Amino acid sequence: MKKQITRKTFITTAIVGSILLMAAVIVNAVMSTRRNSSATSEAVSEVSSFYLEAMADRRAKTVTNLISSNFDHMEKAVAYINAQGIKSEEELRSTLGNIKALLSLDRFALVDDVKIVHTQYTTYTGGSRHQFLSDENMDKLSVSTVSIYGSSKQMCLAAPTPGLKIAGKQYRESFVQIDVREIVDLLAFEDEGRTYFGIYSKNGENLSGTELGPHILTHNLFEALKGVIPEETEAENRSNFLNAVEGSISFAGEDTESTLCYVPIEDTDWMMVVLIRESVIRDRIRDISEKSLAMSKVQIAFTLIYSAVFFGVLMIMLKILLD
Amino acid sequence: MRNCGKNSLVLLLALSAILFLSSCSFSSSGNVSVKTSETADFGDSNEAIKNSEDIARRAVDFDHEPDDYKPLKDHYNFYFTYKTVHSWWDAVALGMEDAQRQYLDRGITITYEYMAPDGASAEDQIRRLKDAKDRNFDVIGVDVADADIISPILDEMVDAGYKVMTFSSSDAKEGCKRIAYVGNTHNYRDGADLTEALCKKLEYKGKVAILVGSVGAPCHEDRARGSKDTIAKYPDMEIVATEYDMDSVDLAYDLTIKILNDNPDLAGIICCNMSNPVGAARAAQKTGRDIVIVGMDHDREALHYLKDGVIYCLGVQDCYSIGFDTIRIAIKIADGNKPGELFKEKTDEITTVIYQEDAAVMLELLYGDE
Numbered sequence: 001m002k003k004q005i006t007r008k009t010f011i012t013t014a015i016v017g018s019i020l021l022m023a024a025v026i027v028n029a030v031m032s033t034r035r036n037s038s039a040t041s042e043a044v045s046e047v048s049s050f051y052l053e054a055m056a057d058r059r060a061k062t063v064t065n066l067i068s069s070n071f072d073h074m075e076k077a078v079a080y081i082n083a084q085g086i087k088s089e090e091e092l093r094s095t096l097g098n099i100k101a102l103l104s105l106d107r108f109a110l111v112d113d114v115k116i117v118h119t120q121y122t123t124y125t126g127g128s129r130h131q132f133l134s135d136e137n138m139d140k141l142s143v144s145t146v147s148i149y150g151s152s153k154q155m156c157l158a159a160p161t162p163g164l165k166i167a168g169k170q171y172r173e174s175f176v177q178i179d180v181r182e183i184v185d186l187l188a189f190e191d192e193g194r195t196y197f198g199i200y201s202k203n204g205e206n207l208s209g210t211e212l213g214p215h216i217l218t219h220n221l222f223e224a225l226k227g228v229i230p231e232e233t234e235a236e237n238r239s240n241f242l243n244a245v246e247g248s249i250s251f252a253g254e255d256t257e258s259t260l261c262y263v264p265i266e267d268t269d270w271m272m273v274v275l276i277r278e279s280v281i282r283d284r285i286r287d288i289s290e291k292s293l294a295m296s297k298v299q300i301a302f303t304l305i306y307s308a309v310f311f312g313v314l315m316i317m318l319k320i321l322l323d
Numbered sequence: 324m325r326n327c328g329k330n331s332l333v334l335l336l337a338l339s340a341i342l343f344l345s346s347c348s349f350s351s352s353g354n355v356s357v358k359t360s361e362t363a364d365f366g367d368s369n370e371a372i373k374n375s376e377d378i379a380r381r382a383v384d385f386d387h388e389p390d391d392y393k394p395l396k397d398h399y400n401f402y403f404t405y406k407t408v409h410s411w412w413d414a415v416a417l418g419m420e421d422a423q424r425q426y427l428d429r430g431i432t433i434t435y436e437y438m439a440p441d442g443a444s445a446e447d448q449i450r451r452l453k454d455a456k457d458r459n460f461d462v463i464g465v466d467v468a469d470a471d472i473i474s475p476i477l478d479e480m481v482d483a484g485y486k487v488m489t490f491s492s493s494d495a496k497e498g499c500k501r502i503a504y505v506g507n508t509h510n511y512r513d514g515a516d517l518t519e520a521l522c523k524k525l526e527y528k529g530k531v532a533i534l535v536g537s538v539g540a541p542c543h544e545d546r547a548r549g550s551k552d553t554i555a556k557y558p559d560m561e562i563v564a565t566e567y568d569m570d571s572v573d574l575a576y577d578l579t580i581k582i583l584n585d586n587p588d589l590a591g592i593i594c595c596n597m598s599n600p601v602g603a604a605r606a607a608q609k610t611g612r613d614i615v616i617v618g619m620d621h622d623r624e625a626l627h628y629l630k631d632g633v634i635y636c637l638g639v640q641d642c643y644s645i646g647f648d649t650i651r652i653a654i655k656i657a658d659g660n661k662p663g664e665l666f667k668e669k670t671d672e673i674t675t676v677i678y679q680e681d682a683a684v685m686l687e688l689l690y691g692d693e
Contacts, residue, residue, distance in 0.1 A: 093434065116438070121423055124437040129413040149414040149621070149689050150385050150643060 007322060014314050021307050029300055040289055049248050052195075052261035052274045056246075059187050059197060060265045060272040066183065067143060067267050070157050070176055073103050078161050078174050081110075086166050089123065096120045106154060107177040110161065113170040130175070132158035138172060143268045145207060146177060153180040153207050155268075184208045196275045200262070202241050212260070213275045215253045221273065225251060241271055250278075375684040382639045382675035383621075383688065387421070387647040392665060394431050395658045401435035402455040403649070405466035405491055406540060407443040407570055411597045411620060411642060412466070415491050418646020426650070433650060443537040443570055445469035449476055456485060461657035464649060465501070466491040469539035474499040486656050490649040492542040492640070494669070502656050505649045505670040510542045513638045513674045514549025514595060517617040520636050520676060521591050524615050528559035529590030532582045534568050534575055534603060536596035543570075546595035546619070563589065568599045575602025583610050594618030597625070600637065604628040623690050630682035638674045639685065645672045 077099045086092050092110070097120035100108040109119040115133050117126035127133055132142045139160045146154040158175040165171070180199065187197065199208040204221035211217050216224040222238055228251045229237075240247045244264035251258060260275035403419075405412045416437055423433045436455075440447040448468040455463050463480065467473045467489055474496040480487050481500040489495050494504040507513070521531065533550050536543030547565065554560050564582045568575035575598055583589060583606060591614055592607075594600040600618025604625065607614055616634045618625065621642075628634040652666050662668035677685055 121427075121432070121434050122420065122437060123435075124416060125408050125439050127408045127441065128410045129416070147690055148410070149417050150383060151417050 007318065010318055014311060014318075018307060018311055022304070025300055025303055025307075029296065032296060036289060036292065049259060049261060052248065052259060052276055053246070053263070055195065056197070056261050056263040056272045056274040059274070060263050062187055063183060063199075063268070063270070063272070064266040066178075066186065067155075067157060070103075070178065071141065071159060074108075074157065074159050074174050074176060077103070077108065078110075078159075078164055081166070082164055088167060089118070092118055092166055093120050103176070105176045106179050106182075107175075109175055110164070110166075110171045111173040111175070113172050130156065130158075132156065132173070132175065145201065145270070147207070153209070154178060155180060155183065180208050184210055198273050199265070200241070200271045200273050202244075202269050202271070204238070204241060207270065212273060213253070213258055213277065215258070216260075216275070225249070228252070244269070244271075253277075375681040378675065378677060378681050379684040379688045382673070382677065382685070383641050384644050387418070387425075387644065389422070389425055389429065389651060392651075392655060394426075394654050397430060398432045398434070399461045399654055399657050400459075401433070401462050401464060401650075401653050401657075402458070402460040403435060403437045403464040403466075403490065404448060404451045404455070405437070405439045406448075406468050406493070406537065408439050408441050409570060409597065410622065411640075412437075412439065412491065414621070414642035415646040415649070418643040418648075419650050420646075421643070422647045422650035426654070431654070433654075435650075443468050443540060445472040445539065448473055452476055452480065456480065456483075462486045462488060462653045464488050464490045464653060465495075466506075467493040467495050467541060468537070470494075470496045470541045471539060477501045488649075488653060488656055491642075491645055493540055495541075503652055503662050503666060503668050503670070505652050506645050506672055507542060507640055507674060508669050508671040509674065510545035511549040513619070513640075514546030514593070515553045516549075516674075516676055517546075517619070517636065517638050518550040518553035518593050521593060521615050521617045522553065522557055522560060524635055525560070525590050527557045530561050530563045530586055530588055531591040531593060532564040532566070532579075532586070532589060533562060533593045534566055534578060534595060534599035536568060536599065537570050538567050540570075543595045547593075550593045550595070568596075568602060570596050570598045572598045572602045572605075575599035576605050577602075579603045579606035580610065583607075583612050583614075589614055591615035591617070596620070597622050600625045600628070600634055604633045608633060621685065621689055623686070626682050626686045626689075629677070629679055630686065632679055636676050636678050638676050640674045641672045648672070 080099070081092075081095055084091075084095060086095060096108055096110070096118065100120055107119060109117050111117050111126065111133065115125065115127045117124050117130070129148070130146075131137065131144045137158075141160075142158045144156045144158070146156050154177040156175055156177050158173050161171050161174050183199070196211060196213045197208075198206050198210045198212045198218075200221055201207055204223070206212070206218045206220065209218055212221070215228070222234055225234060229249060233249065237247055237249055239245075241262070246261075246263040248259060248261040257278040258275055259278060260273055262271045262273040264270070265272050405415070419435070419437065423435070426433050438451060445468045448465070449472070452463065452465065463485055465473065465477065465487065470493065477487050477489070477495050478500045481502070487501045489501050489504040489506070491506045492510070494506065494508070495501050525531075531554060533547055535547040551562065554562055563586050566578045566582065568578055575594070579592065579602055582592070589612070592603045594603055594616065595618075597618075597620035600616060601622050601624050603616050603618070607616060616628075617636050618634060619638050619640070621637070621639050625634060625637060629637055648670050652670060655665050660666070
């Protein structure tokens with residue numbers, strides 16, 4: 001038993017179909033707008049973290065490479081000194097000065113077997129001044145931070161000098177000091193003030209002297225974030241710093257949200273921290289969203305026009321069929 | 324007709340499905356997890372540290388440059404010897420190195436040796452001075468290990484034509500022929516000031532102990548005298564122990580433990596150098612005893628104890644200025660100048676007493692942490 005399609009059935013189908021189509025278009029438009037907005041916020045955080053992590057990683061690797069190349073330089077410098085046949089303190093000072101100038105270092109020095117430090121201009125007892133001269137740290141490669149009594153913060157790289165003898169005296173260590181400001185110059189790039197970075201110690205102390213955004217500035221990271229992030233978040237991130245584990249923190253400042261990301265710098269007890277205000281990414285994503293929204297509007301308009309034309313064609317076809 | 328109707332329905336459903344799916348795929352691009360996101364509001368506590376910043380910046384003056392004096396030579400070579408290898412003298416060294424750099428920028432090369440034994444010793448100092456005499460230095464500078472023993476040696480050297488100065492914490496005996504002194508000229512007053520602060524805190528009653536430092540070291544002995552004279556002013560206060568820790572943190576710790584055990588009612592300890600407040604504070608923490616500790620200088624650990632309230636106050640000497648001015652004056656002495664218009668016979672450097680509220684700023688200023 002076959003049913004005949006009547007004109008009424010056909011028109012009803014067409015009208016119901018059109019209404020369903022319109023409803024679907026409108027519901028989709030509303031849902032898309034809502035989801036788009038929420039997705040933008042989530043994407044901002046995600047992009048912030050992803051972007052910052054990559055940026056922090058790259059900068060951390062730059063510092064690691066710097067350390068590695070300086071250890072290479074030191075090895076070559078010590079071999080050069082050994083081959084010079086130096087016979088006096090004056091000659092040694094002059095040679096140290098030449099090497100220092102050649103490698104653009106703040107300090108290049110040798111330490112003898114009674115922990116006397118020999119530099120280009122001074123000779124001094126250094127047991128209390130240099131961390132790497134403690135009995136447990138001597139005779140091995142070490143990277144430490146010099147931060148005493150208002151001096152500019154410096155990275156100190158020390159390496160043992162087995163077999164180095166000058167004018168009958170045995171030398172145990174060589175070390176270089178690199179001003180952290182020079183490392184900062186190496187890391188800085190043109191970012192139009194949108195991102196901030198800093199080098200931090202394990203306890204959150206700012207070593208680079210660079211401002212980490214308008215809220216943290218150059219203060220201790222965790223002191224500055226006290227009251228801004230929950231205590232458990234602070235404890236978790238403090239632990240990350242102490243254990244050289246990477247991570248990120250998002251927090252609300254006075255007028256904007258920010259995300260910071262940190263990664264440990266290999267061979268050191270430093271953390272590379274990069275911060276971005278989320279408004280920067282939000283602004284960029286807003287442009288993309290607006291373009292997307294405009295595209296959606298065009299798509300909806302096209303669909304509506306197409307549906308109307310389609311409906312009209314159906315009506316004409318129906319009329320022809322009935323005639 | 325039937326086929327046409329069916330086709331129309333299929334077409335409508337297909338269009339709806341495409342539109343729905345396209346919106347779903349568009350929205351799913353934002354469906355991602357966030358690593359960490361905690362938010363709260365910032366507070367403002369900057370006002371509270373302004374006064375402390377002023378105090379800290381006055382206590383240590385890093386803003387130095389050579390004066391208008393035109394050195395007669397373009398290269399000077401000095402020898403300095405000080406009491407013992409210790410971070411206090413490392414701070415003095417930083418002032419010296421900065422002066423050396425600044426003179427170098429002006430075309431004056433300064434080289435020097437800056438040496439000390441691992442433990443304070445007048446005998447060691449005599450040996451070093453004898454050695455230095457044979458090495459043609461422009462000026463020999465001495466931080467006097469023991470005024471009674473070293474002063475006559477300095478007199479002999481001056482008589483023999485050596486240019487000798489004293490510097491940092493301890494001058495020679497009054498009447499010594501050394502040419503000039505750069506450093507703390509008010510150790511007695513520093514001891515008295517710290518003790519006065521302690522007495523006030525204890526409301527001028529109770530038993531106290533004194534950790535002096537090195538036997539015969541003028542700065543330590545003078546501070547101890549200032550302390551004793553101050554305590555003597557208050558009838559309800561009593562000194563129950565005076566010990567020499569030889570500028571050693573470990574010895575200061577052991578001595579403090581003994582003093583605390585011997586005196587269960589001890590109310591305070593006066594520490595006359597940079598090492599012993601650290602030893603005393605460690606001992607107080609170890610035993611859990613609530614005592615008032617006052618002491619000298621800027622040891623990082625001591626500043627943390629100050630911040631935590633374990634130490635009540637510290638007298639911070641301006642080591643940077645001592646180092647810088649020592650080089651500045653040494654150049655003038657090397658050129659044959661005598662105290663007068665160009666420089667004073669005693670260049671005085673300041674001591675500033677700081678309290679708990681100033682500790683964080685001082686830590687940041689000197690060590691870069693809070």
